[in-house]
Amino acid sequence: MILRLRILAWPLAVLAGLAMAATLSGRQVAGPASSAQPAPQISPVTFNRDIAPIIYHSCASCHRPGEAGPFSLLTYSDVKKHARQIAEVTQARTMPPWLPEPQELKFADEMRLPDAQIALIQKWVEQGAVEGNPADLAPLPKFTEGWRLGEPDLILKVEKPLVLPPQGTDTYWNFIFHVPIEKTSWVKAVEIRPGDKRYVHHANILVDREGLTRRRESEPGAGFGGMEIRIESEVFDPDSHLLFWKPGTVPYVEPEGMALRLDKGTDLVLNTHLQPSGKPEIIQPSIGLYFTPHPATKLPMLLQLENDVKLDIPPGQKNFVVTDEFTLPVSVALLAIYPHAHYLGKDIQAFATLPDGTRRTLIHIPGWNLNWQAVYRYEEPVSLPQGTVVSLRYVYDNSEENALNPNHPPARVRGGNRSSDEMCHLWLQVLPVDYDIARGDPRMVLQEALARHNVGKNPGDFEAHYNLAAMLQARGKLDDALGEYTAALRLRPDDATANNGMGAALLAAEQPDKATPYLLAALKSRPDYFDAHYNLGYALISQNDFEGAAMQFRLALQVHPEDAKAEANLGSALAEMGRFAEAKTHLERALQIDPSLSWARDNLEELNHRRN
Amino acid sequence: MVPQGALRRRPRSSPSLTLRLCVPVLLCILGVTGYAQRGAEDLEGRQADPRAVAGGKIVALVFVRTDCPISNRYAPTIQRLSAQYADKAQFWLVFPDKDETPASIKKYLRDYGYKLPALRDPRHALVKLSLAHVTPEVAVFSAGGQLTYHGRIDNWYESFGHARPAPTTHDLDDALRATLVGKAVAQNDVRGVGCYISDLE
Numbered sequence: 001m002i003l004r005l006r007i008l009a010w011p012l013a014v015l016a017g018l019a020m021a022a023t024l025s026g027r028q029v030a031g032p033a034s035s036a037q038p039a040p041q042i043s044p045v046t047f048n049r050d051i052a053p054i055i056y057h058s059c060a061s062c063h064r065p066g067e068a069g070p071f072s073l074l075t076y077s078d079v080k081k082h083a084r085q086i087a088e089v090t091q092a093r094t095m096p097p098w099l100p101e102p103q104e105l106k107f108a109d110e111m112r113l114p115d116a117q118i119a120l121i122q123k124w125v126e127q128g129a130v131e132g133n134p135a136d137l138a139p140l141p142k143f144t145e146g147w148r149l150g151e152p153d154l155i156l157k158v159e160k161p162l163v164l165p166p167q168g169t170d171t172y173w174n175f176i177f178h179v180p181i182e183k184t185s186w187v188k189a190v191e192i193r194p195g196d197k198r199y200v201h202h203a204n205i206l207v208d209r210e211g212l213t214r215r216r217e218s219e220p221g222a223g224f225g226g227m228e229i230r231i232e233s234e235v236f237d238p239d240s241h242l243l244f245w246k247p248g249t250v251p252y253v254e255p256e257g258m259a260l261r262l263d264k265g266t267d268l269v270l271n272t273h274l275q276p277s278g279k280p281e282i283i284q285p286s287i288g289l290y291f292t293p294h295p296a297t298k299l300p301m302l303l304q305l306e307n308d309v310k311l312d313i314p315p316g317q318k319n320f321v322v323t324d325e326f327t328l329p330v331s332v333a334l335l336a337i338y339p340h341a342h343y344l345g346k347d348i349q350a351f352a353t354l355p356d357g358t359r360r361t362l363i364h365i366p367g368w369n370l371n372w373q374a375v376y377r378y379e380e381p382v383s384l385p386q387g388t389v390v391s392l393r394y395v396y397d398n399s400e401e402n403a404l405n406p407n408h409p410p411a412r413v414r415g416g417n418r419s420s421d422e423m424c425h426l427w428l429q430v431l432p433v434d435y436d437i438a439r440g441d442p443r444m445v446l447q448e449a450l451a452r453h454n455v456g457k458n459p460g461d462f463e464a465h466y467n468l469a470a471m472l473q474a475r476g477k478l479d480d481a482l483g484e485y486t487a488a489l490r491l492r493p494d495d496a497t498a499n500n501g502m503g504a505a506l507l508a509a510e511q512p513d514k515a516t517p518y519l520l521a522a523l524k525s526r527p528d529y530f531d532a533h534y535n536l537g538y539a540l541i542s543q544n545d546f547e548g549a550a551m552q553f554r555l556a557l558q559v560h561p562e563d564a565k566a567e568a569n570l571g572s573a574l575a576e577m578g579r580f581a582e583a584k585t586h587l588e589r590a591l592q593i594d595p596s597l598s599w600a601r602d603n604l605e606e607l608n609h610r611r612n
Numbered sequence: 613m614v615p616q617g618a619l620r621r622r623p624r625s626s627p628s629l630t631l632r633l634c635v636p637v638l639l640c641i642l643g644v645t646g647y648a649q650r651g652a653e654d655l656e657g658r659q660a661d662p663r664a665v666a667g668g669k670i671v672a673l674v675f676v677r678t679d680c681p682i683s684n685r686y687a688p689t690i691q692r693l694s695a696q697y698a699d700k701a702q703f704w705l706v707f708p709d710k711d712e713t714p715a716s717i718k719k720y721l722r723d724y725g726y727k728l729p730a731l732r733d734p735r736h737a738l739v740k741l742s743l744a745h746v747t748p749e750v751a752v753f754s755a756g757g758q759l760t761y762h763g764r765i766d767n768w769y770e771s772f773g774h775a776r777p778a779p780t781t782h783d784l785d786d787a788l789r790a791t792l793v794g795k796a797v798a799q800n801d802v803r804g805v806g807c808y809i810s811d812l813e
Contacts, residue, residue, distance in 0.1 A: 070681035081679075081709070084808040085772075094773045166725070167688035169777050198681075278687035279724045343777075371773065403770035408780050 045124040046132020047076045054117050055079055056141050058096050059086075061248065064143060068197035068247030074140060076131050087125040090118045097248070097372040099365040106379040111248065149189055149251050152288030154181070156268065160221045161284035164199060164274050171274040172227035172419065175285055176213055179266045186259035188292035189252065192245035194272060195283035201273040201371050203285065205243035207260075208267040210530070228417040229271060240300040240443075242338055242429055244375040252377075253290070257297040262289075264562060273371075300335065301443040303428040303450060305350075305392055308415030309458040311422045313344060313398040315410035320344075320396040322424045324457070328388045329449040330442045332430035333381035337363050339392075340425040342370055343404040344413060347395040350426055355387040362390070362428075370404075381431065392426045440475055447471050455484075462491045466498050469505070478509045496526035504535050512542035530559040534566055541573055549573040564594035568603065575607050583607055651735035652706070655714040660731050662704045662738075663757065669702045670791050671753040672784070674728075674765075675744045677709050678720045680807035683748035685775075686765055687724040690748070693765075693784060694728055700792055701752075703728050708747070708809050710734035739809055746806035752787045754794075761787030761797045764804030771805055 045051065055063075055073050063069030063078075072078050079086065089095040090113055098111040124130070156177040164171060194200035206213075206229065216224040241260050254260070270285055307324040314320075339348045345368040351361045363376060384390070398410050406420040407413070413422050432442030439445055448471035454464035469484030485502040492498060499522035506515035516539050522532035537552030553570035557563060571586030587604040590597055654660040662671050674690050676683040694703035705728050707717055717730055733739055742751030743762045752761040766779035787797045 070684075071679040077711075081711075081811050082807065083811050085811060089772050092771065094771070097773075167685075276685065277681070278684040369773065403774050403776050406777050408776075408778070 044127045044130050044132075045120055046130050046136065047079060047124070048132035048134060049136035050120055050132075051079065051124050052076075052137055054113070054121065055086075056138070058111065058113055058117075060141065061143060062096075062197075066145075066197075068200075070198055080129050080131075083125045083129040087121050090121050093118075097246075099367065099369065099372055099374070100376060101364045101366060103361045103364060105360060105362065105382055108377040108379045109250070147191055147193075147288050149191055149253065149288070149290055152191060153291045154179075154289040155286055156289070157286040158195075158221075158223070158270075158284050160223070161195070161282045162223060162274075164281040164283050165276060166279045166281075167276050170201070170419070171225070171276070173223055173225055173272050173274060173283075174213065174216075174229060175223045175270040175272065176208075176217065176221070177268040177270065177287055179262050179268060179289075181262060181264055181266075184261060184263045186292050186295050187262055187289050188254050188259050188294075189290040190243050190260070191251035191288040191290070192243070192249075192270065193286045193288070194245055194270070195285040196281055197247060199274055199277050199281050199283065200245075200247075200285075201275055202244070202246040202373060203270050203272045204245075205287070206269040206271060207262075208269050209263060209265070211265065211267060213267065213269050226417070227271075227273075227419045228423070229269070240302045240429060242302070242336060242375045242427065244338070246372070246374050249374075251288075255298075256292075256294055258300060259292050259294060259296045261296065265560065275371075298431060299441065299443055300429055300431045301446055303390075303430055303446060305390065305426040305428070305450075306454075307392070307424045307457065308422075309461070311396075311413070311415035311424055313396050313413045313422060315407070315412055316399050318397050318399045318401065319346075320398060322394045322396070323392060324424075324426075325389050325391045326450065326453050328384055328386055328390065329445050330432050330439075331386045331434045332384050332432050332446075334362070334378065334384050334428055334430050335381055336375055336377040336429040338373075338375040338427040338429075339363060339365065339368075339394075340373060340423055340427070341368055341394055341396070342419055342422050343406050344396040344398050344402060344422050345370065345394060346397040346402070349393045351391050351393075352382075352384055353389040353391065355385055383433075384430070390428065392424070394424050396422060444471050444474055448475075455487075459487075460491060462488055462495070462498075465491065466501065469498075469501060473501070473505045473508065478505055481505045482509070494521065494525050496522045496529055496532065499525070500529065500532045500535060503532070503539065507535060507539055507542070510542075512539040515539045516543075528555075528559050530556050530563070530566075533559065534563075534569070537566075537569055537573070541569070541576070544576075546573045546576045550577070562593055564590045564597050564600070567593060568597055568600035571600070571607075572603050575603065575610075580607060580611050584611075651733070651737040653732045653734070655717060655730055655732070657714065662702065662731065663753075667702070668755050669700055670755050670760075670788070672697075672701050672703045672788065673706050673738055673742050673744075673751045673753075674703060675706050675708055675739065675742070675747045675749050675751075675809065677707065677747045677807055677812075678712055678716060679709075680747045682769060682806040684724065686748045686768075687726065689765060689768075691726060691728070693788070697788055701788055705730040706733050706738050706742075706744075707731070708733045708736055708739050708744070709812050736809070736813065743801070744809055746804045746808055748806055749804040750784050750787075752784070752791050752797075754791050760791045761800045763800075763802035769805035 059073045063071060063073035065072060071082065096111040096113065100107065102112065156179065158175045162173055190205065192203055192205065194203045213229065268287060270287065274283060305324050305326055307322050310322045337350065339350065341348060348365040348368045350363050351359055353359050398405065398413055400410055415422055432446065435442035447467060451464045451468035451471060454461050455468055458464065465484050465488035469481045469488060472484060473481035482505050485498060485505055488498040489502060499518045503515040503518035503522065506518065516536065519532050519536040519539060522529055523536065533552045533556035537549045537556065540549035540552060550570055550573040553566050553573060556566040557570065560566065567586050568590035571583045571590060574586060575583035584607060587600055587607065590600045652660050662673060705726065707730060712732065721730060742759065744751060748765055749763055750765055751759060754760050763783060765784045767776065767781040768779040769775050783799065783802050790797045
């Protein structure tokens with residue numbers, strides 16, 4: 001029998017590129033003829049010759065009808081009507097939205113305008129925004145309409161759209177999508193269409209395999225509010241991808257072996273950041289899924305560095321620094337990075353110090369802006385050998401000078417989930433390389449090291465104790481695991497997951513009588529908790545309480561009717577009670593669901609043998 | 613009343629912007645028919661004079677564009693202030709983009725739930741009289757026709773892409789209150805953040 005392990009992690013969602021230029025249908029837009037040098041004095045900068053190529057390449061994919069830009073920039077007239085504004089926002093580097101400084105490690109799909117292009121736009125506006133010779137104007141790029149990757153294999157659409165009020169502060173809303181699939185499927189690409197792109201600042205997909213988030217809806221399909229949500233996930237779920245959308249994002253097909261698993265009953269939760277527009281807006285997101293027959297073979301992992309416990313920022317403090325350092329226990333290839341802070345975040349940096357002492361900047365955002373947060377994918381995977389120290393350094397501004405400060409006048413701000421709280425998070429999507437499988441799944445080595453690191457930093461970190469316990473349990477260190485579960489339960493005595501974990505560890509340690517009270521406590525907190533019913537059923541079987549066990553497996557099956565193991569265990573419990581006919585039905589059904597369940601087959605044969 | 617010479621000009625940070633330094637005094641003292649003839653139109657295409665129907669109220673001209681996301685986001689604020697001062701101040705929405713048709717403006721008013729009269733200002737007559745630079749900005753005129761305030765509604769926007777969770781100044785509200793009691797507006801020229809009207813010339 002399998003005892004289920006769960007890992008608690010900040011939910012995360014998958015790597016979508018931020019490619020803008022990729023929509024330009026293969027036609028490489030040449031940089032302006034004069035991009036290296038400002039145009040010579042004698043010939044004025046013209047839209048047709050000099051400016052249109054910049055606009056078409058770097059602005060028009062969003063600034064066109066149906067996209068995120070609030071107005072179109074497709075013609076001379078469009079651009080002329082916003083000329084000074086364009087000069088100002090490009091000069092300030094507000095547009096195109098690209099926060100990181102240039103660095104040695106290049107990001108894919110960088111949207112940063114070269115200095116020379118910014119200077120050229122300035123000059124064009126100063127000279128009166130001249131149109132120029134129509135013959136100089138290159139044709140408009142051909143943009144892909146509709147789904148960027150073609151018609152998806154499966155389209156999920158929110159049934160009840162959200163009506164975004166015309167005014168008020170930004171809204172954080174979660175839409176729940178049920179995935180109507182009958183068997184486990186592998187997804188190679190996810191395209192997020194967030195509804196009206198003009199009002200959605202960003203969106204993240206989280207995978208909910210247990211239907212846990214639905215409990216937060218006032219009625220089915222209504223969705224629920226909240227900026228940061230946590231979803232309990234299986235180990236390394238959702239297959240360690242970051243599913244992210246922001247204006248300009250173009251969906252990204254994962255390389256072979258990096259598919260995302262979806263099971264029957266899985267929900268996808270779209271966490272959105274919405275900005276009121278001045279009038280009521282209907283927000284009705286949809287998600288397109290593209291399947292692959294190839295299951296995941298690679299073992300990527302999301303490493304989440306954080307130091308929220310250090311966030312206690314006094315009012316007026318202009319430069320509040322939080323750091324963290326984590327030493328990699330295995331060699332990895334770094335694929336992508338996703339820094340996250342709220343409105344006080346000012347200067348965000350992450351760097352790696354290699355074992356040979358080389359220091360490499362992983363990302364530096366000197367002007368953090370939550371509204372433009374993004375997942376950044378590296379152009380090439382970054383090699384970080386075992387022993388590399390990954391460091392983060394975030395600076396926060398809680399003074400009146402920070403216009404985005406949620407408090408006026410400034411107030412003490414601590415770490416937390418609300419947008420008025422602060423965060424210090426950094427996700428790294430890594431692929432372990434050159435590992436010795438004898439040391440175990442490298443992701444578990446990483447997870448255990450990270451959990452240990454977090455416990456050391458903050459003994460009050462429930463998730464860290466829990467995750468450490470789960471990792472210790474997974475590699476058979478039951479005594480140590482029990483110690484960590486105990487520490488986690490001291491922090492949250494009623495937590496269903498931790499109680500279930502404790503129960504499961506005691507079962508593994510062959511102490512079913514001790515496990516029972518924890519499993520009951522888990523079920524008291526969460527009555528429809530499949531794992532706890534299943535584990536309690538197992539505990540009761542071990543104590544020869546077959547009737548009680550059968551009831552627990554039936555309750556488990558009410559939650560997951562298609563679970564072959566619960567079905568088989570129900571059959572086995574009934575067999576122990578001598579109810580052979582019923583037992584046979586359940587064992588046969590279990591084998592129908594999962595013909596590879598060999599112990600169920602053995603039990604069925606044994607049953608037939610005994611009946612004869 | 614503030615003598616017009618006392619209108620304060622803020623130094624401007626962006627070198628790309630042309631600085632209009634002097635304020636022509638005469639333009640700011642409006643005759644009753646002074647600016648109607650300069651080309652503002654109502655949505656039926658008739659010459660319109662915001663003062664003519666003000667009935668002794670003070671006048672607030674609010675410059676907006678249908679395609680300016682910042683002035684769009686201000687719609688509820690503009691509605692709220694105009695309702696709050698309905699008895700004492702006549703609000704007008706002024707659309708300075710000559711390409712915005714009466715039909716597109718009418719649709720816009722419906723979409724945003726505006727209950728304010730609207731004017732087109734294709735030749736920027738009202739823009740010039742009001743010293744408006746961006747949408748949204750507001751000009752407040754006393755019942756005597758004098759420009760008492762021009763500039764932002766409040767400080768919600770710090771710059772493009774940087775909006776406060778809520779404004780911490782209420783410039784238009786302050787200006788209306790002062791103008792109603794005949795007091796000088798303390799800060800009578802505060803540049804707004806928004807879409808440049810000069811881009812429409």
